[in-house]
Amino acid sequence: MPATEQTWRDMKVLHIVFSVVAVVLLIATVVMLSVDHNRPWKKYQRTFRALETWSASANVSAENSRAFAAQTGELEASLAEVRRADLDPSLVMKFLDQAETVKEDAEASVFAKEDIARLQSVTDPDKRFQLRGDLLQRFQDIVDRSRFREDNSAGRLKLRKANLDKRRADYELAVSGEADAAKQKELLVLAGQQRKKVTDATLAFQEANTHRKQLADTLRQITATEDAAAKKLATHRQSLILLKKALTDRAPNLGKTVLELPVLDAFNGPLRVDQIWLPKLTLNNNFRDVARFDRCTTCHQGMDKSSAGSPSKPAYPEVANVEVLIPTPDKPPVFKEGESELQQMEDVFGFQLASKGLFREDSPTISVVLPESPAAIAGLQSGDVITAVGGGRTSVRALAVTALLENVSWGSPLRLSLQRGVPQPYATHPRLDLFVSDSSPHSMKT
Structure with missing residues (x-):
């Protein structure tokens, strides 16, 4: 049969049909991806994330208000006043008396007494601040030197104990090897001498340790008022720092936005289905009981959120x-x-x-x-x-x-x-003391 260029169907019509079908398939694919991407639970999670971001921003604004700034100024003024005040004379003399019991610290104690007299005679606030800081630093240097001597004593004690172990091992080997009595007696004497060195080194270490602890404890009492004021100011400032960090963590950014794009959201995106495995709450599947999987928190993101400092108070009550x-x-x-x-x-x-x-x-x-x-x-x-x-x-x-x-x-x-309050599905369970929370009898995860 001769070959011809004639086809069963018209090629122009086929091209048009294939083009239309390809466009329809493309549109169907885009619509399918769009519907799959824009699921309702993603909208709920974005809204709840915006809710948490707003709450964190409000907390930052509350801490960063003029009242917060005024309290910061009061705490700073209180700390500055403490750092210019006289040191407790009884505690200072107690510290110096303890330092003078050791020869190495006696010279530093003399200079410290001169600094104390100079501090008592100065009235200028800035100079008092500097002199008081220098005096406390001198006290801290004394404590540091005592710690250095304690560490050296600990090293010597460790070396003496190692030598004692060697002497004892030599003696025990001589006994097990049935060496002559004179040799055993000589090794026993050497072990006894080494044991005495260990005892002396132990006493020296204990004295250095006790001396250092006494100095550190007294210095801690001297600076107790300043430390308390500094800690109070640091805690006050830290609260704002933590709130700003929480705001940064919750707020949307470029990375989160990119990972929420179609296709890319499959690669560990910030929006995902929350699935809780409940092995104790089973479901009969005809052949056997299987563990139930709960996905309620996918939409109800705030179900178990509690207020700061109150585990049973809902963070987001219903409207x-x-x-x-x-x-x-x-x-x-x-x-x-x-x-x-x-x-x-x-x-x-x-x-x-x-x-x-x-x-x-x-x-x-x-x-x-x-x-x-x-x-x-x-x-x-x-x-x-x-x-x-x-x-x-x-x-x-x-x-x-x-x-x-x-x-x-x-x-x-x-x-x-x-x-x-907030509407559903963003509200917290009203009775966290009974349900949902980890501290309740009916925890969400059990």
Whole structure:
């Protein structure tokens, strides 16, 4: 049969059909990837991450407020005052008496007494600060030298014990080898001499150890007030550092954004299904009982979150409507020129409004409540959304600011309607003392 160029179907039609089908397949693939990528639980996890970031940012703002700065200044002033004060004379004399019991520290004690007399005669705060620091450093040098001598004594004791072990081994080998009596007696005498050296070295080490501990303990008592003030200031500053670190860890960044892209989110992305294995809670699968797998926390990310310092108090309670009365000044407040709305509200009521809300950016949401302020006494909390002021609705932040700072009957309590808490699936279980938490009888993981 002769070959021809004729085909069963028209090639132009086939090309068009194949092109259309290829485009349809491409669109179907893109739609499939899009639907698979944009699952509802990912939206919930992103929203909860934004909630935690907002909470951490509010905590940082609360710690970094003017009240925090004022407390920092007070603690710094207290520490500076302590570092310029006189040292306790009785403790200083006790330290010097202990140091003079050792010949090596007697000379340093003489110089220390001169520094003490110089410190008592100086009245300039800066010079007192420097002299007091030099004196404490001299005391610390005495303690360090005593520690050095103690370490040397420990080394000598270790060497003496090693020599004693050798002498004893030589004697025992001589006995087991049935050496003559004179040789055994000679080795026994050498072992006894070495044992005496070990005893002397042990006593020397114990004396050095006791001397060092006494000096260190007395110096610790001398600097106890300064150490307490420094620790209090460090703890105060550390709280802000930890909150900033928590904010950095929770906040979205470029790396997290890249790993959330389609296809790339399969490579250990930040959004993932949370799966809890419950081997004690089985499921009958006809042939046998198998362990149950729970994925509730994939959407309910805040189910087991508790407040800081209170393991049974929910961190994110379910949304509820609350009304409070907050006192106002008798007279309209006078604000400084250039003072921001945040500072004005903090001065008048003791709270600040966040630059953006939790679930709606323009909602008037409280971010900072100063302790012992009118807002704190009224019961306002961080995260509260102001829905009405004096009966007038405040749907956006600008309306709330105007109602709080301008449309106020000064001298009369101001009624605030609040929306407190978060909606599901972001809320925490209301009874963490009974369910979900690790300390409850019904832990989430058992």
